[in-house]
Amino acid sequence: MQHVAAAITFVHNNKKRRDRASFSIQLCRHSTFHAQMQFVIAAVTVAAATAAVSAATPAALTIFVIQVHALVVQHVCAFISVSCHFHRKSSSIVGTMGKYAAWPGRKFAKKLLLIWNGHIGKKKKTIRVRTEDGSPLESKVAIMPGKTRFGNNLDILNFTPASVFNFVRESTAKAKAEEVFQSTKLITKNVVYELIRPFLGDGLLISTDHKWHSRRKALTPAFHFNVLQSFLGIFKEECKKFLNVLEKNLDAELELNQVIPPFTLNNICETALGVKLDDMSEGNEYRKAIHAIEEILIQRVCNPLMYYNWYFFLYGDYRKHSQNLRIVHDLSSRIIERKRQQFQQKQLGEVDEFGRKQRYAMLDTLLAAEADGQIDHQGICDEVNTFMFEGYDTTSTCLIFTLLMLALHEDVQNKCYEEVESLPEDSDDISMFQFNKLVYLECVIKESLRMFPSVPFIGRQCVEETVVNGMVMPKDTQISIHIYDIMRDPRHFPKPDLFQPDRFLPENTVNRHPFAYVPFSAGQRNCIGQKFAILEMKVLLAAVIRNFKLLPATQLEDLTFENGIVLRTQENIKVKLSKRVT
Ligand code: HEM
Secondary structure, eight states: OOEEEEEEEEEOOSTTOOSSOEEEEEEEEEOSHHHHHHHHHHHHHHHHHHHHHHHSOGGGGGOSOEEEEEOOOTTOOOBEEEEEOOOOOHHHHHHHHGGGTTOTTHHHHHHHHHHHTTTTTSOOOOOOOEETTSOOGGGTEEEOOOSBTTBTGGGGTTOOHHHHHHHHHHTOOBOOOHHHHHOSSOOSOOGGGGGTHHHHTTOTTTOOHHHHHHHHHHHGGGGSHHHHHHHHHHHHHHHHHHHHHHHTTTTSEEEHHHHHHHHHHHHHHHTTSOOOOSOHHHHHHHHHHHHHHHHHHHHHHHSGGGGSHHHHHHHSSHHHHHHHHHHHHHHHHHHHHHHHHHHHHSOOOSBOTTSOBOOOOHHHHHHHHHHTTSSOHHHHHHHHHHHHHHHHHHHHHHHHHHHHHHHHOHHHHHHHHHHHHTSOSSGGGOOHHHHHTOHHHHHHHHHHHHHSOSSOEEEEEOSSOEEETTEEEOTTOEEEEEHHHHTTOTTTSSSTTSOOGGGGSHHHHTTSOTTSOOTTOOGGGOOTTHHHHHHHHHHHHHHHHHHEEEEEOSOGGGOOEEOSSSOEESSOOEEEEEEOOO
C-alpha cells in the first residue's frame, strides 16, 4: 500500500550547515515502514513549522528556496540557472516570534528551527543575492514563480528522476555562462557533489583549491598525445572483441546499454590504469554496483531530507549504498595493488633510453608521485575511483547515443562509411594520424554530444561573494550550469532538435561563440579526458560502421530522459545490425 509522506526538508548549502539554508517541503510516496516513520516525523515538523510560520509575520515566509534563473546579458547565449537559496534566516523568524511570546508552541517551534539551522543567531544580517546596480533582481534574472505561498518549494512534489530532469530544464533561462566557466573564483563544486563524495572521495572531479590544482597539474601529462598514442593498440584490441559480440547479434535487436559499457570499462582499466580486468564478472559486478549507487544518489536528490547523512542512515538505502560502495572500492583497490606490484618490480625512470622525459599513464603517474611523497594511498584510491567512473560511463553514454543517431539517420551513416572506407584494410595499420583525419565522424560524435551530453548538468558554488552577470552572489550560493540547454540554443544551433553533424564542419564553426558548445565543460575545470574519449570513440565507431549497417529499433520519441550522474533514459536503447558486404 502506498502512503503519502510529507517531509519538511532543509537543504543546507554549506558544509557546516550554517545559515542561508534552503527550506523546502516535499511529498514523497513510499510503501515502506520508513515512509510511515517519515510521516510521523514530518507530521510533527509540518505542524510545528506551519504554526510557527502563521504565528509570525508574513516576512517569516521568506525562508524558501527560489530558483533564480539568469536572464540574457549581452552576446552569449548560454543558459545558466543560478539556484540562489533566498531566505531570511531562521534567526529572524525566531526573532519575530518574540512578539508572539504568548503562543504556546513557540518554544517547541523555536527549538525545531534551531535544530534545522545549526548555528542560528551567529550572524544577524540577511544576505541575499542582489543586483550590482541596485535594479530589481527580476530585471537581471528570471525568478521561477512559485505556485503556492511557499515559493516554488511545493512545486517539486513527488520528484522522480525524470521529473528532476524536466524541472531543471524548465527552470533554465538565458544568461552568460561564460563568466561562470571563466571565473577563477568559481571552481568549487556545489552541494550535489557531496552526495557522490562517498564514492569518488576527494578525487579530481570533486576536490578544489590547492589539492585540485596540484593533482590536475600532475595528471595532465598522463593524457598527452604520446600517451594516447600508446593506448591505440589497446583500443583496437578491445574493439575486435566488441565486433565479435556484435557478430553474434546479427539481425537481432541489440541492447546498446548492455554491450557498450564493458568495452569502455575494459579500455579505461587497461589504458589509464594499466591493468586488465581479470574476468567479465569482475566488470559486471562493478557496473551493477555503479548503477545501484547512482539510483541511490538520485533518490537523495529527489528528497532533500536525504541530504542529511543521519537521515539517510536511518531512513534511506544506506545499507545498499555501503554494500555497493564496497564492491567498487574493492575492485579499485585490487587494481591499485596489482599495479603497485608491477611498479615496484620495474621502477619507472625519469628519462627514457634516448634521454627524453618519460610520460606515464595515469596510475603510473600517481604511483611515481606516491614514491616521491606527493600523494598518499587514499589519494590514489580517490583518483582511481574518479577516473574509472568518469572514463567509463561518460564515453558509454556518448557511444550509445551516437550509434542510435547513426541508425536513425541513414544518410549520415553512409557519409561516415564513405570516410572510413578509405582507411587501411587491416585495422592494426590505422595510425593515430589517420583517426584524427576522420573529420566527418568527429562531427557526428560532436553533434551527438551536443544533443545528448553525457554530463547534462554541472554545479559550482561561491566560496566567497562573487559577481556574475551583474548579480552579486553571496558566499555559498549554489549554481547549476545546464550544459544540455546551452547546446540547444537556437541562436547558435538553429533547429537545435535536428541531428545535423555538418554544423561542426570547420567552415561552419568559424564564428561560433567559444562557450556555445561545452559538452566537456569549459575553463579551468574542463574534462581532462576529452581527447582520450574522442579517440576511443572514433576507434569503435569506425570499426562498427565498416563492418555493419545500423538499423533503427528505438525511436527518439520512445525515450524518457532522466537525471543520473550521467544522462540516462528509462528505456534501454536498441539498434539492429546487418553485416556489410564489401
Ligand atoms: C564523452 C566523454 C566525456 C564527457 C562528455 C565528459 C564530460 C566531462 C565534464 C562535463 C566534466 C566537468 C564536470 C564538472 O564540472 O562537474 C568532466 C570532468 C572530468 N572528466 Fe570527463 N568527460 C568524458 C570523458 C572522460 C574520460 C574518458 C575521462 C578519463 C579518462 C574523464 C575524466 C574526467 C575528470 C577526471 C574530470 C574532472 C576534471 C577536473 O575537475 O579537473 N572524462 N568531464
